[in-house]
Amino acid sequence: MQIQTAKRCGCRGPDGKQLGKRCPKLKGRNHGKWSYRIKVPTDLRALVGQQEIRESGYDSEEEAREDAEKGVVRIRAGRKNVGQLTVGEYLDTWLAGKRRLRPTTRNGYESNIRLYLRPMLGNLPLKGLEKSQIDTMINRLEAEGSALVTAGKGSTRKPRPLAPKTIHEIFATLRVALNDAVTQRKIDWNPALGVELPEQDAVEVEPWEAEEVGRFLDEASGDRLSAMYELIALHGLRRGEACGATRQGLDGQRSVLTITQQITESHGQMGVWSPKTKSGRRKIDLDPMTLDSLLAHVLEQDAEKEAVGPAWDNGTLPNQRGEPVHLTGLIFTQLDGRHLSPAYVSAHMQVIAKRVGLCSHLVRPASRGTTALTVGKRYRAPEGTWTLYRDREPIGAVTVIGCTRRRGAGAVLHLAEPLPFDLESGDELGENLLSRQRLHGLRHSNASIQLAEGIDITLVSKRLGHSSPAITGRLYAHLLRPTGQAAAEKIVNAVPRRTMRHPWGHMGATTINSPEPGR
Incomplete structure (x- = not known):
């Protein structure tokens, strides 16, 4: 490829037009700029996307020619000329x-x-x-x-x-x-390498304890989607994997559920995709209780399908290539057979979780000294002593001695003693209310329980569908502390030593700041 160089400037003649290469001042060293032009061979034009490549703004002909020669090398190596691409x-x-x-x-x-x-x-x-x-x-x-x-x-x-x-x-x-x-050979190296970013504190996941998960599942036991929440809480499925679970993937004889797809949702647009990672396509061993819940749900779904008749349809969603996929055999659906929205599954979980331990909530503010509270629907018999919560944090307690029903589902609760402080609309009466957790928190709880029970992290990672145990370890490193302490004790007990104790006796972490002897 032939390289042509030229020097030109922006000076204008008497007619107002640029002189370009005709300017008499171009003979001066500091006047004008150099440019180069490369005519791309016909066989390379499809690759380069241009018939001719031009660049300008060089201080010397040598700089222009040197850059042009690099351009020729890049073209022959298969790189498109990016020119002034921003x-x-x-x-x-x-x-x-x-x-x-x-x-x-x-x-x-x-x-x-x-x-x-x-x-x-x-x-x-x-x-x-x-x-x-x-x-x-x-x-x-x-x-x-x-x-x-x-x-x-x-x-x-x-x-x-x-x-x-x-x-x-x-x-x-x-x-x-x-x-x-x-x-793509558009640039020679990545200028983002070596950039220093602000430090960010790792967010430690604090999911529900096993007892809290149990209370949630007990509350959900009468719900139409109770089996789905069991799968997520007890076996660590992602919500999209649970929404995409199929009858074809459920093997009742071997007690195994195979995950082959998930229903995704983003900004109101849904699709059916393969699992998040290659490891996400996995077989999950089910316990007898969860298997029974799934089989019972399938039987109930059969009754729903019979009631709907030929109109029963799981619906159609696009896959990752935008191609329509007609869904069949979904285990969890709407009443008419259509696929569930992951957002709905999350929102419905919050409704159930909010009821755990809840008696009722105030629908009107209450002032200090009052002996009556106006509340909405009651989920428990109101008579008794209840903790008062605001934003799920306890703020006091009251004793209810009677209840008068109001129009609709509301009621007036009568207190044994005057209220010692003001209450706001939305404050709750209950006992051991659950902390706020996203649906994904059930998956975190599952990982926490597995690790606490001493299950090997490699198996935990496999059951959760993580791409590697390193991902599991990074997410739940803080949950491994009790396991690490137990391991430390096992190591010490396994090493035979003479019985030796510090002259001060057993020392805990507080001995770091203990005074020296004699002080």
């Missing part, structure tokens, strides 16, 4: 080309690009992007946050720093995109 343009085309992303991942990438990456880096040339520019973006996000990209001209909106977790997610989107740019 970071924003590249990110848009990159995201459009990611056809196998899960809906939640795609929405996260799109949001990060639209709100942060395009406004802050979008106008920079892709091939000129530097680590220092990414560092500047991270620093500004950490200091000023979303005000940088959402506040218009003249806005008085105060800067609000972004959380470290959000900054990590924004950076991860950019890093993945630039990795693909390197793979």
Whole structure:
């Protein structure tokens, strides 16, 4: 490929037109800029996407020719010339080309690009992007946050720093995109390498204890979807996997449920996808109680199907390639046979969990000194002593000695003593109410119970469908502490030693700050 170089400037002649290469001042060393032009051979035009490649703005002919020669090498190596392709343009085309992303991942990438990456880096040339520019973006996000990209001209909106977790997610989107740019030979290296991010504290999962899970399942036992919540709580299924579970995958003789698909939902759009990871496609061994619950649910579903008749249909959803898939044999459905929305399963779980230990809730505020509380539906006989909760935190106690029904499901509760403090509408009367947990918290509880019972982490990881035990260990490292303490004691007991005790006797952690002898 032939390289042509030229020098030109922006000076204009008497007629107002640019002189270009005709300017007499071009003979001077510091006047004008050099450019190069490469004519792409016919057999490479489809790969490059252009017939001719031009670049300008060089201070010397040597710089222009050197860059052009690098361009020739890149073209012959199979790289398209990116020219003045900006970071924003590249990110848009990159995201459009990611056809196998899960809906939640795609929405996260799109949001990060639209709100942060395009406004802050979008106008920079892709091939000129530097680590220092990414560092500047991270620093500004950490200091000023979303005000940088959402506040218009003249806005008085105060800067609000972004959380470290959000900054990590924004950076991860950019890093993945630039990795693909390197793979596609659009850039030589990833400028995101080595960028320092703000530290983020690992969020320790604090799920329900086994006793709390049991109380939730007892409350759900009369619900139409009780078997689904048993699967999630006792066997660690993801909600999408439970929604996508099929009769074809249930082997009653071997007591095994095979997970082959999951129903996903993001921004109101649903689809049927393969499991989240390759390990997610797995066989789950069922205990007799859960198997009986599933078989009983299937029998009830048969009765529902017979009542609906030919109109019974699980529905159709797109797969990850956008192709329609007609669903059949779903174990958990709506009353008319259609597939369940994962969002509904989560919301319904909250309704059940809220009832555990609940007597009733106030529908009107109550002032100090009153002896009556106006409440809504009662889930327990109200007579007795109850703990008062606000936002699921105990704030006191009252004793109810009588109840007068009101219109509808409401009632007036009569107290043994005047109320010692004010109450707000929505405050609750109950005993041992459950803390607020997402549906996914049942899966965390399952992992916690398995680890607490000493089940090997490799088996826990396999049952949960994690891609590796390392993922399980990172998520639930804090739950392994009791196991680690037990292991430490076993190691000490296994090593024979002479009986030796410290002259001060048994010392616990408090001895670190104990006074020296004689003081």
